[in-house]
Amino acid sequence: METTTSITFITGGVRSGKSSFAERIAIQKAEEIGGSLHYIATGRATDSEMRLRIKRHQEDRNKSGHSWKTWEKETNISTLATEFNKKDVILLDCLTTMLSNELFAHEADWVEQRLEKKKVFQRIWQGIKEIADYSNQVVLVSNEVLNEPILPNELLVTYSELLGKLHQKIVRYAESAYLVEAGVPLLMKMHVQKGG
Helix, strand or coil, X not given: XXXXXXXXXXXXXXXXXXXXXXXXXXXXXXXXXXXXXXXXXXXXXXXXXXXXXXXXXXXXXXHCCCCXXXXXXXXXXXXXXXXXXXXXXXXXXCHHHHHHHHHXXXXXXXXXXXXXXXXXXXXXXXXXXXXXXXXXXXXXXCCCCCCCCCCCCHHHHHHHHHHHHHHXXXXXXXXXXXXXECXXXXXXXXXXXXXX
């Protein structure tokens, strides 16, 4: 049987309030252990809307009254793992953006070889797991984009398939998982540690 890791998984629709909730969870965890807060930003400021979203997230963290160390890492997050220790709480925002980045970082492979999906899946999952192994807690944000019909486009189908599999794998290993709807977090999974 798979054992849980120190991951809190938070998903929800766009503008659902999941990032604010994730920040509160990370702050709470850091306060419990007297630890440090780290933010792994996977977003690229590719257009004015994305620049605005990044700015808003930065302002929210600044307003929290807590000190965050920000790491900008669009792909290959496993290279950050050894930067952390058991007094660190990591907020990773977000999985959907990171998956897009990983797919487009290997666009030539995608066109010529139809990109081995297993490699992308493993690169992302191993990165998350390694960061969780080194740190005290990872609070991981994703988006629910799989509720709508998927257009018959090979890249979109691959993206949706990989995201669905990543969600399942992460939730299977996570201590807890939440779905945020209209600012209200709904607990989907809670691992209760057995006393000894």
